[in-house]
Amino acid sequence: MHAMQVTFRCDPLLQDHLPRPRPAQQALPDWVRAMRPKAFSPLHGRDIRTIKQCPPFIDAMTHGFVILLPCDVRVERGVFSWDWDLPEPGIDGHPRAPLSFHVPEQLGGTPLHSDAVALKFNSFWTIELPPGWSLLAMHPANRWDLPFRTLSGLVDADRFHDVGINFPALWTDAQFDGVLPKGTPVAQCCPVPRAELALSFGTIDAQGAGRYEKLAAEVLTTPGVYRKRFRAPRERGGQS
Incomplete structure (x- = not known):
């Protein structure tokens, strides 16, 4: 597997003041x-594995x-307030505030319309992907501890990369x-191929049923089956 090139660019006058995007892991x-x-489970009367040993849960977060x-x-x-000694950007139209706000009417008629403050995390980096790839931006996976919920969006970042992508969110913790400290992840981004789906349907044949029963029994009785036999190796992302 070769690494996908993701290119980030920022205003040259701001580069020494901005935290860089980083691999989610x-x-x-x-x-x-x-x-x-x-952890001990009174229901089972013994220690059972926690979600820390669930590869899909952790892999989604990383x-x-x-x-x-x-x-x-x-x-x-x-x-909301901040004290950020940021120089004047050298590019017209560039944001200086870490966040801005939406009016509630922009969410009218949706389940998102509520008393929660609608805000937007401003972007200080442009993001360019290779041809044919889009960027799925969403709330950091499994991060229910954060006092906001970033809304999901899909951007064709192979074409739209001359300005930053902002990240709308709802501030959900009124109390x-x-x-909220510098370096808090405000959005998790995953490149996805922009390809048409071809959905195929069928039934499990006799051989497939045998494999199903065998694997189901192994998953129920043997710890780590998915992690040891099926989980693909993960490479740690690098920077250049």
């Missing part, structure tokens, strides 16, 4: 690292790359008072 939260691989909050953002009684 480098941004796992502390609670994942601190989790025990096993796939693609994350966009990081560029500075501390303080929230006090629903008021949050404190600081």
Whole structure:
């Protein structure tokens, strides 16, 4: 497997002030690292594996790359503020604030319309993908601990890459008072091929039924079957 080239660019006057996007596996939260691989279950009467030993759960969190909050953002009684000594950008129309806001009417008629504050994490990096690839941006996987929910969006970043991609979100924790620290992942991004799907349907034949029964029995009785036999190796993303 060869690495996909993802190219990030920023205003040259800001490059020394911005955290770089990073591979998602480098941004796992502390609670994942601190989790025990096993925990006692009163229902089972023994230790059982926790989700830390669930490869699909962890692989979702470590796939693609994350966009990081560029500075501390303080929230006090629903008021957002920041103290960021950012130079004047050299490019007209470039943002200087880490976030901006949407009016509620933009979400009218959707299940997203609520009392939650609709905001937008501004982008300070442009993102270019190879031809034929789009960028799926979403809330960082399994990060229910964050006080916001980033909305999902799909951008054809092989064509749209001369300006940054902003990330709309809902601020869901109305009780949050404190600081959202610099470096918090605000969006997880995964390149996806822009190809038409060809859906095929069928039934499981006798040989397939035998394989199904055999593998199902192994998964139920033997720890680590998927991880040891089916999970593809993961390469750590690099920077250049």
